[in-house]
Amino acid sequence: MLIYSFGLATATIVEKQLGTQAAKMLIYYSPLFILLQLLLAINFLIILFNSNYIKSKRWGLIIIHLSLTVILGGALTTFLFGKEGQVHIREGEKSDQMVMHTSKGVKTEKLPFVLELKDFRLNRYPGSNSPSSYESTLLVYVDNDIREVSVFMNNVLDLKGYRFFQASYDKDELGTVLSVNKDVAGRTITYTGYILLLIGFILMFLMPGSRFRKLGEQLKDIRARADKLTLVFLLSLISLNGFSQNNWNETKHTIDIIESIKDNAIPVEHAEKFGALPVQFRGRVMPLNTFSSEILRKIHNETNIYNLNSDQFLLSLLVNPEKWSHAKIISGDQSYLSYNQFFDEGGSYSLLNQLQQIYNQPADKRNESEKDLIKLDEKVNILYQLFTHIIPGIFPHAEDPSHTWYNLGDNLSVYEFKDSVFITDSFNNYLAEVRLSLQSNDWSKPDEILNSIKEYQLSNDKASLIRPDKIEAELKYNRLNIFNYSKLGYFILGGLLLILAFIRLMNRKTWLQYASTILIIGIAAIFIYHLFGMGMRWYISGYAPWSNSYETMVYVAWATVLAGFIFGRKNILTLSLATLFGGVILFVSSLNWMDPQINTLVPVLNSPWLMFHVAVIVAAYGFFGISFLLGLTNIIIMSFNKDSSLIALRIKELSVINNMSLLTGLALMTIGTFLGAVWANESWGRYWGWDPKETWALITIIVYSVVTHLHLVKKWNSDWLFNFTSVLGFSSVLMTYLGVNYFLSGMHSYGQTDTSSSVFVYIAIVFTIIVILGFLSYNRRSKFIDS
Template sequence: MDKFIQLFSSYKTSIVLLLVYAAILAAATFIEKFVGTVAAKMLVYYSPLFIFLQLLLVLNFIIILIENRFLHKRRGSLLTIHTAFIVILSGALTTHLFGKEGTVHIREGETSSRMVMHTSKGTVYETLPFSLELTDFRLVYYPGSQSPSSYESDLRLHLGDESREAQIYMNKVLDVKGYRFFQASYDKDEKGTVLSVNYDRAGRTITYTGYFLLLCGFILLFTDRNSRLRRLSRQLKELRLSGKLLPAILLVSSCALPVVARNASGNRLFDVVNDNAIPSEHAAKFGRLPVQWQGRIVPMNTLSSEILRKLYKAERIGTLDSDQFLLSVLALPQMWMQIPFIVYSNNDMAREYGLSEDAFSYGEAFDDEGRYKFAAALQEAFATPPAQRDKYDKDLIKADEKVNTLYQLFHHTLPAVFPPHAGTQHQWYSPGGDLSAFSGEDSLFVSTVFDEYLSEVRLSVKSGNWQKADAHLASIADYQQKKDIVSQIRPEKIQAEVRYNRLHIFQTCKKGYLILGGLLLLLSLTSFFYRWKYFTLMEKSLFLGMVAVFAYHVYGMALRWYISGYAPWSNSYETMVYVSWATVLAGLILGRKNSIILSLAVLFAGMILFVSGLQWMDPQITPLVPVLKSPWLMFHVAVIASAYGFFGFGFLLGTATISWMAFGKKEASVERRIRELTLMNQLSLLTGLALMTIGIFLGAVWANESWGRYWGWDPKETWALIVMVAYAVVTHLHLVKRWNNAWLFNLCSVFAFTTVLMTFLGVNYLLSGMHSYGHTEGAPRIFGYILLFYGFVSVLGVVSFRKRRASF
């Protein structure tokens, strides 16, 4: 028994169990990828061995708390946090053993009291102590799109002799006698609803108690004088006061990503385009015209920007901006049919269909008899299941989407510029679409005004007089305002979006971060060899510049929030922008007294913004899918993304420290520098771990309020848990005497960041799951650079280990 207590009171046992736990979780996500979700749950998540492993972790936590007398040592934060995990896992076990989860399917006008549950023993049916009648189901779309905005079920509850009305939609739960109903799905004919059902009173109470204890524990972590975070802060302060520390000499390697610029002006056909260019002044007025696009009312400038990026993968084409391009395409279609600007990258397609290299024209997609060249191959591609499509199929489908976009522009089924005078969906109409809903003067106006406007544009291009074109454009804008009976047009938001598109805020921040961070790093390294009296002034100036860029970054996020109406971290692009912001924030908080660390944090933020601006990242503002319409989204993603920022800062600190160990001399000043960087890294990772843990459990609350379950073992959820476990291991290495050294901690802080990269990028590309709204299709393009960097870090780790072997 003594040996058992000794074994399970060991921190080394904790770390080993956590590593095994993380490895099993990672393996399970790949099992799900190749074998299926049910197999992953049966083989891993719900298996007796996995449950036993979690029980061992709980037992380990309890014995450590007792044996190390945390309560008597006044270690309130650690005691509360570890107790919270014990309670949360106990709640999960209670839910697993006693909770019920199933579905209820009801058609309109029908009544049901049967819940269907799928268990390891098969399908089980249970009769509810009441019945539900579906009086109406509604699938509400975003205006002018096929994207669902909401699923809504109107119900009549029959509880014995009592009946009452109720409504369920995504993120609105119905509670009846302990049973919680959630809007899960619906029938294809939109005449039936599928409700998920959860019965888990005891498990929910225990789990929420654990969440409350966890919140209290992390509050104590930041406020209790005896907490590790506060002690590390005091040690860092004392170290800085002990003497003036010299800046570190770092090996900074940069990889220049190849950027291929297409020189449109080199093609003789583009000379014709430039000769017939529409003045930017008139194009800007055209760009401010409201249109309906993918469920939002946006300025024409937003539509033109997205179409140009889609077709040409650039912000400009030759000398034309996006508004000039779109208006020119609408007014001069015959000219644009001959211009090779539909970008693609498949040489097999070029050979198969005789397309121009790199970019083909609309006309090249058709043969001499006007037949669509891609038709036969497209039928085969679409008949192939998405998971089995090869690169050729995917590239062909993308090329077809681009050709179809141009077809809609040439035939004026894009853009939708005319507001409806009636209709529950508030769908706008395009000049080339079905305009039969209009009558009288409205019908005459909408059927002629756009063609007349484009005719005036063509005449103005030749004459240079744009008064009549301006007048026609103004008449369209006036008509929109008069017929906007449901107030969809918000002029202030239209102006804000035009300003947002024009400013390219995050591209400017990227340049500012890279330039200022690079200058500060160069200045800091130079000051190691030569101290000039103006260095301090220059450092302060660069610091103020960084603060100014950071403020501009905040302005950009706030402007995007105002335009979209929701917190700007709902997809991969927005999350990268937010993580960049959090990285700079971490640098300003923890590295403000260390110019090198601050410069690295700012450079890293610039690199993140650089990646977010690559062609495969979509900066488009889109309506939220129904499940994301929850206040929990804002808190959950904001907290987790902030954690990524602190983990990224720790990644930089770890790399800097390992570099210093590898190439620095063994002197007192060097040891102080390593100690300072290590303390800063520990503070950063502890802060990140606290935020990550809180964010995960905020996500669990969100899942419970949206789907009726805390955890579904979705790959994204699972890898977020792996991130938490990985950093829990790194921040607890100091508890094992043999592993308590700066080299191992900093090296592990660098490699732990791979779990963040896997969660943010790898899951979306290598795995699959319900978090598909954050998909990053082009992520493989940077995987090679990531592997190259970690190969370099591995070599750096070996060099630094050999150099410092004698010190531990």
């Protein structure tokens, strides 16, 4: 299994350097690799009969491993007998040819029917160029009959054993590309394997005599014995260092501008009304408060500036563009820059030549400094669009078929004369009245104009894009700042519970039990508040809130605390560590390189499979995180504690909980990965494409399978090795979730982040310390063997 995982990891590097086809030929589909998979299956079958698992009725274990053998058999059947290709058709044309790319070159196969493309439609999100779906209407000539069918993302055409999926389209939107798959036998065998796998995992958790149930019984016995002993722990003082923000030197001119901006700050009350105005941006209608928050975070990497909130900032910028163009608000590499610094006296853009050179080379060849320059250009461009009133879209066009909203800087000739006059006058008058109100402090006139703009929006919103209930919910969501408060709550209550957990190991006084209960109730309240925040985000966006890296991290934090509650019943140390880890994950999600904005979904993600696949697989990360913390705790105790005779049982207790958590995480990870395979097969006709994200998910399954099977080898059956490998195994999770996006490339772009390389430096430092602790604890491991 280790050789297999090493081969998979090597293949992802080969793919990065030489391409997907080279990785498939050299490793994935090589005879040696296929032989290795066959040996794994044969090895299990031999062990199955030699170890009398059938006589001992270990049905969960038997079915899980048999299912994996069946899945491998299905994959082999697909590889040997399955067919995969493409059909390209232009509107009004017919085709009965499937083009297949094989190791021997390109070949075509005649289909037993004819397809004609009647119409192709590319639907976009309102007011944007982002596709929401694409659909082909086909006429099928088969068996002396003509049928009209539609093929679109997540809607498959099944015909005589062939399955057609919407894969792509021509740039002029007059042609379609359909992927074709014929694999009846392979699909039947593989799906049978998936069903058996699910049944096996259910039996593993429920059947008496299963390893999971035996671990539970073992845990009860250990706790009963441990309660009779007085355990003494050395408590370590953990201090949290706050972060300090670097200040920058500013010229006298800039200081004067800042003071002027502060003196003319928009009152919070009116800014709040301004922030409630619905606007259209990136294909979504949102309150202007959301837009202003995203823009300020994008430009300045902060949620406020000069003591102004995002709504005050945006309205002030629109009212006083000259002052803001001189203010240093654009976050650069080491300092803040002003908009005017990017233009010379003649108005020429200073980054133009460099950007032209960068865009003339492939995206994967750009270095970090060039990528940073592109981001800097994007910030300057956003300010330009704000100064020229291009974004956001404020005024709906009642007759626009794409439901686009316009702003003052757009071409208003698309409107009737009276509408274009209203748009120009209302917006300019509003800004003028705001300037006057800053002097008079009477905001009745700007309020009145805002109301007239809202009335215009409602009367011209023929597509009913304005949902007052969702606008209000989003404003509330922004105002509550749920995940930030959840983060603070997890840190405070988790830290206090951790201290009490250590004290309770030394002392069993009643007041400690009551204090722990109060803290647990508090953590439960924050946990529900965290869940409420995810529910609000789901309601606002209309889809499950785990479609990008920010959302999945928020979900992982929640799943980690959930895992803590599940196993915290057995030991409050587990819950305290899980709670702290949930706070750490939420802290990472709030860093500048994470984007918390709510986006529209790309077509392939607009599927119910997103909810199930991602929810299950990311929940597994939470249980792996619990095991990481428990394993690390045991390694630290082994490294520094001297009273080994008294603490051995406590190490054993945490080790058993660690094992149960790992088995739960492994079950979820395996089920979630194969749910993804079903999603892929139902959406574009293949279970597995050896995409780096998929491959590393499989590597993670194998790594944790190795960790949970170490006890089968007598000389490796030790608490030290199990805990140490459970800690090291978490590196495969980090690689799957973060490293693939940064070091490799693949199709799972929806999960990618602009991850800073410094994050991996910190991760490397942490694991270096862990390895050192591993050596320290290795030398003392014999003192903690529970006799």
